[in-house]
Amino acid sequence: MAEARPRPAPGGFTGSESGGTGDRVKRRAGTVWGTLLGGMAWAFGTSVPQETAFPSGLAARYPGDAGIGGDPAVLFHDDFETGEVGGKWDEVYIRRLRGAAVQEPALVPETDPGIARGARSARARLHKESHEDVSLFKRFRPGFDELYMRHYVRYGPDYGSHGHGGSMFKADWGRGGFRGAGKAPDGDKFFWGTLEPICRPDCGWGPPGALIFYAYWWKMKPDGRGNHWGNWFQPQPAFVPPLQTWLCVEWRVRANAPGREDGELDCWIDGRKAGEFRGIEWRSAETLKINQVGLTLWLEPASYERAGGGTTRTVWYDDVVVATRYIGPKAVRRP
Numbered sequence: 145m146a147e148a149r150p151r152p153a154p155g156g157f158t159g160s161e162s163g164g165t166g167d168r169v170k171r172r173a174g175t176v177w178g179t180l181l182g183g184m185a186w187a188f189g190t191s192v193p194q195e196t197a198f199p200s201g202l203a204a205r206y207p208g209d210a211g212i213g214g215d216p217a218v219l220f221h222d223d224f225e226t227g228e229v230g231g232k233w234d235e236v237y238i239r240r241l242r243g244a245a246v247q248e249p250a251l252v253p254e255t256d257p258g259i260a261r262g263a264r265s266a267r268a269r270l271h272k273e274s275h276e277d278v279s280l281f282k283r284f285r286p287g288f289d290e291l292y293m294r295h296y297v298r299y300g301p302d303y304g305s306h307g308h309g310g311s312m313f314k315a316d317w318g319r320g321g322f323r324g325a326g327k328a329p330d331g332d333k334f335f336w337g338t339l340e341p342i343c344r345p346d347c348g349w350g351p352p353g354a355l356i357f358y359a360y361w362w363k364m365k366p367d368g369r370g371n372h373w374g375n376w377f378q379p380q381p382a383f384v385p386p387l388q389t390w391l392c393v394e395w396r397v398r399a400n401a402p403g404r405e406d407g408e409l410d411c412w413i414d415g416r417k418a419g420e421f422r423g424i425e426w427r428s429a430e431t432l433k434i435n436q437v438g439l440t441l442w443l444e445p446a447s448y449e450r451a452g453g454g455t456t457r458t459v460w461y462d463d464v465v466v467a468t469r470y471i472g473p474k475a476v477r478r479p
């Protein structure tokens with residue numbers, strides 16, 4: 145079954161969204177609206193007070209992540225060491241191209257000791273002639289008001305940019321809450337965000353792009369034509385992951401109390417606070433819970449030329465933890 149997923153139409157994503165790099169942001173002053181450029185999407189500023197950086201997370205108590213899955217705050221753990229890649233997830237979604245002559249594997253274990261973390265990592269690879277989407281989804285019922293997800297990610301040398309892809313959270317009432325790309329969802333049915341690299345060569349963001357939250361929710365801002373393309377929550381300064389390098393990425397989302405603009409969003413890169421966003425009215429009803437996370441990757445064949453890079457997109461994942469508390473980077477295993 146195809147997963148109903150937010151996906152902006154071509155043109156809603158590239159070219160005219162504000163980088164917001166010139167914004168000046170007050171510390172802890174709530175959501176700050178960035179500059180709207182080109183009438184396509186809003187960018188949100190951020191501040192990162194040093195005093196809010198977490199000194200350590202629950203992973204510090206589990207060197208090498210050994211036993212972390214048994215922590216009462218941990219909801220999901222996958223180090224991809226054994227079994228079928230994706231076997232612990234609720235859905236592995238691979239969209240193959242109709243009539244494709246090439247059948248490249250989309251999701252396999254990576255065992256190259258020069259790449260893998262541990263004995264194995266997960267390798268996801270798009271191929272222009274084979275498939276355009278490879279995504280992993282994990283669901284939680286009934287869901288949570290606050291959730292953290294930590295994972296390690298490594299981007300391949302074949303990168304230009306992609307269409308969309310990153311670590312994702314979603315709150316979905318379960319009956320088609322997403323109204324489609326370009327439309328704001330209903331406040332009691334849906335909100336969604338992905339922390340993903342977004343490429344903007346004019347901003348100096350080479351491949352794979354700067355890590356930015358791309359989000360849909362009922363109070364998202366429209367472009368100049370009244371369309372609602374994914375809004376940005378942009379960590380500043382911009383951070384572009386180096387290719388072929390493992391990176392620890394963690395985000396936290398906290399839903400607002402209905403009627404109050406007190407929802408939150410945070411991210412950490414290699415254990416350092418990289419983005420902090422406040423004053424977000426994610427939802428209108430308390431019944432709408434954060435009930436899905438994912439690792440997603442998508443690029444349609446027609447977009448490869450514009451996206452640059454090669455005819456594939458390779459991403460490695462490992463050491464995924466979803467929890468109700470801050471997790472932090474994997475601690476070094478003691479000898």
Ligand SMILES: [Ca+2]
Nearest residue numbers: 223261262264
């Ligand atoms: Ca591993």
